[in-house]
Amino acid sequence: MPKAPGRAHDATDTDNPPTVTDTMPNKRPHRDTIHVENARILERAEHPGDQVILRVHAPQMAASAEPGQFAHIQCDPDLPLRRPISILRVDARAGWADFLFKVLGTGTRRLAERRVDDLLSILGPIGKPFEARMTHRRPLLIGGGVGMPPMVFLADRLREIKGAYEPFVIMGSEVPFPFEARPSQIVVPGMPEGVIAAMPLLDDWGIASRLASQQGYPGTFEGYVTDLARAWLDALDEEQRKEVAVFACGPHPMLEAVAALAREYRLPCQVSLEEFMACGVGGCAGCVVEVQTPKGPAMKRVCVDGPVFEASAVFPAA
Amino acid sequence: MVHKLQKDMLVSEFCGMRFDTPLVLLSGCVGFGEEYTRVKGFTNRDAGAVCLKGTTLEPRLGNPPHRVCETPQGMINAIGLQNPGARHVVDEILPTLDFDETRFIANISGSSIEEYAEVARIFDDSPIDAMEINISCPNVKEGGVAFGNDPDMSARVVEAVRAQTEKPLITKLSPNQTDIQENARRCIEAGTDAFAVINTLMGMAIDIEARAPIIGNNQGGLSGPAIKPVAVLKTHQVYQVCRDHGIPIIGQGGVTTADDAIEFLIAGASAVGVGTALFYDPLVCKKINDGIVAYLERHELTEVAQLVGTLVLNG
Ligand SMILES: Cc1cc2nc3c(=O)[nH]c(=O)nc-3n(C[C@H](O)[C@H](O)[C@H](O)COP(=O)(O)OP(=O)(O)OC[C@H]3O[C@@H](n4cnc5c(N)ncnc54)[C@H](O)[C@@H]3O)c2cc1C
Ligand SMILES: Cc1cc2nc3c(=O)[nH]c(=O)nc-3n(C[C@H](O)[C@H](O)[C@H](O)COP(=O)(O)O)c2cc1C
Ligand code: FES
Numbered sequence: 001m002p003k004a005p006g007r008a009h010d011a012t013d014t015d016n017p018p019t020v021t022d023t024m025p026n027k028r029p030h031r032d033t034i035h036v037e038n039a040r041i042l043e044r045a046e047h048p049g050d051q052v053i054l055r056v057h058a059p060q061m062a063a064s065a066e067p068g069q070f071a072h073i074q075c076d077p078d079l080p081l082r083r084p085i086s087i088l089r090v091d092a093r094a095g096w097a098d099f100l101f102k103v104l105g106t107g108t109r110r111l112a113e114r115r116v117d118d119l120l121s122i123l124g125p126i127g128k129p130f131e132a133r134m135t136h137r138r139p140l141l142i143g144g145g146v147g148m149p150p151m152v153f154l155a156d157r158l159r160e161i162k163g164a165y166e167p168f169v170i171m172g173s174e175v176p177f178p179f180e181a182r183p184s185q186i187v188v189p190g191m192p193e194g195v196i197a198a199m200p201l202l203d204d205w206g207i208a209s210r211l212a213s214q215q216g217y218p219g220t221f222e223g224y225v226t227d228l229a230r231a232w233l234d235a236l237d238e239e240q241r242k243e244v245a246v247f248a249c250g251p252h253p254m255l256e257a258v259a260a261l262a263r264e265y266r267l268p269c270q271v272s273l274e275e276f277m278a279c280g281v282g283g284c285a286g287c288v289v290e291v292q293t294p295k296g297p298a299m300k301r302v303c304v305d306g307p308v309f310e311a312s313a314v315f316p317a318a
Numbered sequence: 319m320v321h322k323l324q325k326d327m328l329v330s331e332f333c334g335m336r337f338d339t340p341l342v343l344l345s346g347c348v349g350f351g352e353e354y355t356r357v358k359g360f361t362n363r364d365a366g367a368v369c370l371k372g373t374t375l376e377p378r379l380g381n382p383p384h385r386v387c388e389t390p391q392g393m394i395n396a397i398g399l400q401n402p403g404a405r406h407v408v409d410e411i412l413p414t415l416d417f418d419e420t421r422f423i424a425n426i427s428g429s430s431i432e433e434y435a436e437v438a439r440i441f442d443d444s445p446i447d448a449m450e451i452n453i454s455c456p457n458v459k460e461g462g463v464a465f466g467n468d469p470d471m472s473a474r475v476v477e478a479v480r481a482q483t484e485k486p487l488i489t490k491l492s493p494n495q496t497d498i499q500e501n502a503r504r505c506i507e508a509g510t511d512a513f514a515v516i517n518t519l520m521g522m523a524i525d526i527e528a529r530a531p532i533i534g535n536n537q538g539g540l541s542g543p544a545i546k547p548v549a550v551l552k553t554h555q556v557y558q559v560c561r562d563h564g565i566p567i568i569g570q571g572g573v574t575t576a577d578d579a580i581e582f583l584i585a586g587a588s589a590v591g592v593g594t595a596l597f598y599d600p601l602v603c604k605k606i607n608d609g610i611v612a613y614l615e616r617h618e619l620t621e622v623a624q625l626v627g628t629l630v631l632n633g
Contacts, residue, residue: 080598286386
């Protein structure tokens with residue numbers, strides 16, 4: 001299963017001091033885990049709502065990337081500070097990686113202007129990935145907006161362990177989905193009448209998915225991803241619900257709602273967070289978020305202590 | 319001409335320490351020394367020294383987000399000296415570093431003269447190679463730049479730290495002050511062995527939709543290529559004071575290429591800092607080192623020291 005890549009001692013961590021033995025000179029597993037690649041753009045697809053999907057040739061990153069990890073990308077040499085973008089999919093054998101991003105400001109606009117055959121400086125894979133456990137064989141994956149990519153990647157990995165997991169994926173978006181939705185071939189318990197649209201890629205993989213939006217797209221649930229998640233959870237029996245673990249990536253308010261839902265149903269929940277970054281490798285402490293630890297609040301770096309965190313540490317019960 | 323191996327051309331002596339290259343990785347940009355080793359192809363061996371993150375007596379959580387943002391030709395940061403405290407650094411982190419790879423320099427901070435002295439005392443009893451006194455941090459309310467802007471206070475901090483240690487002492491000067499030369503003179507009298515010139519300039523960036531500063535701390539330190547001309551001038555000015563005392567300088571601010579580094583050497587720096595450029599390109603040190611060697615060869619020089627302070631002012 002996705003395992004944590006090697007981590008350097010968290011030097012800015014005041015509550016969880018590293019032990020000397022796990023970072024002895026001959027034992028520094030964090031070293032050489034992130035690659036710098038001049039990645040050629042192989043394919044580029046534009047979607048409504050200023051969304052772009054890029055496929056790049058980045059064989060070193062593709063070989064070791066895990067769901068939840070991201071790449072730190074130089075959008076344009078004139079804008080040298082990199083921008084973090086989640087890894088959507090990789091093919092380790094072919095050496096490519098996909099990204100989905102939405103134009104937000106200068107950096108992402110420049111990135112959207114890059115064309116096939118252009119070279120992109122890519123630093124990756126970075127960060128602590130999602131960790132699925134066999135004890136929870138019904139993962140619920142929730143992706144909102146440009147939080148969808150890590151969920152697709154996680155679904156891809158879960159299906160590799162044939163029959164071990166039975167995931168359900170909910171994608172939410174307030175701009176048109178960056179794929180052509182189609183009626184699902186897979187029956188999902190608890191779905192309201194007419195909620196049949198699925199992400200074709202996931203359907204082809206045999207993974208159940210449904211879509212949610214306030215925009216009334218055909219076949220899509222009109223409402224929040226959490227409402228659709230609740231409908232699904234309520235349709236499961238007690239034993240099945242105990243096998244659910246929640247994984248989420250998306251806008252902060254969505255993550256907060258997902259965390260609250262997970263708390264209500266007593267489900268383990270991991271969320272992927274965003275924060276402005278400079279180095280992307282743990283050096284500057286520029287990307288921290290406040291998390292709760294047994295010893296009180298701590299500032300954790302999204303780039304290497306995250307981006308995936310336990311929801312309960314980020315959104316403690318009120 | 320004596321023929322030297324290329325890597326030997328980069329070697330120099332700095333306050334009695336051997337620097338394998340003239341590059342110094344700057345405080346606050348490389349955590350506590352191991353963070354960048356995550357990147358394949360990066361090695362601390364490409365730097366003569368590595369400055370650790372600013373360290374105070376007690377742990378500090380630092381400032382609220384956002385802490386960094388890009389600005390034209392640079393960036394603003396306001397980290398607020400997040401660090402686990404001097405005791406933790408000495409007991410838990412220093413033992414994990416490989417001192418064969420490079421020289422490690424502590425960056426010490428405080429909000430009172432006593433605190434600076436206490437942090438220095440803790441590091442004195444450790445394998446750390448040298449200490450850099452940060453009297454120029456713009457991002458904490460108390461201490462920091464407040465000491466650095468006042469030559470009297472600067473000298474008192476240096477004196478107090480000097481009393482605690484025989485290790486090489488580097489005083490990091492702020493560009494946000496009226497008379498950097500007077501400050502340098504006073505710090506030399508107080509016992510500093512070297513200078514780091516310059517720390518960040520204070521700046522602000524505003525989100526025009528929210529009409530609020532982007533940085534959580536409202537203001538922060540500007541670094542990167544935007545500040546290089548200021549840093550080169552300040553290095554030149556401090557060198558005027560240092561030259562006769564044989565006091566070396568780590569020139570810094572906006573270095574991204576070998577040409578930038580060479581500018582600082584000519585202006586009077588004996589070593590050159592690299593900070594923000596690592597965020598752009600984690601493998602930049604190798605490129606800068608190669609460029610310096612090529613320059614030395616082209617000018618028939620055999621070592622970096624021959625370049626230091628060779629500036630010829632116009633008529
Ligand atoms: C781990 C991680 C994964 C991400 N994955 C994706 C993804 O797969 N697809 C996608 O479209 N976006 C993703 N984002 C968000 C993306 O990084 C920002 O949209 C982007 O940095 C905005 O840059 P800009 O210059 O276009 O915007 P501007 O608003 O002009 O940016 C100004 C500064 O703020 C920073 N910034 C602004 N918003 C964000 C943000 N939400 N997160 C981080 N930095 C920000 C920028 O990096 C830049 O330094 C991710 C962010 C993180 C932290
Ligand atoms: C994110 C960040 C954090 C920094 N933290 C410190 C610090 O803790 N102590 C210090 O003396 N300088 C600190 N600095 C200043 C740098 O060490 C350096 O002097 C400055 O950035 C100029 O060099 P550059 O343009 O090459 O980055 C920091 C700079 C940055 C960008
Ligand atoms: S971006 Fe520098 S520590 Fe995370």
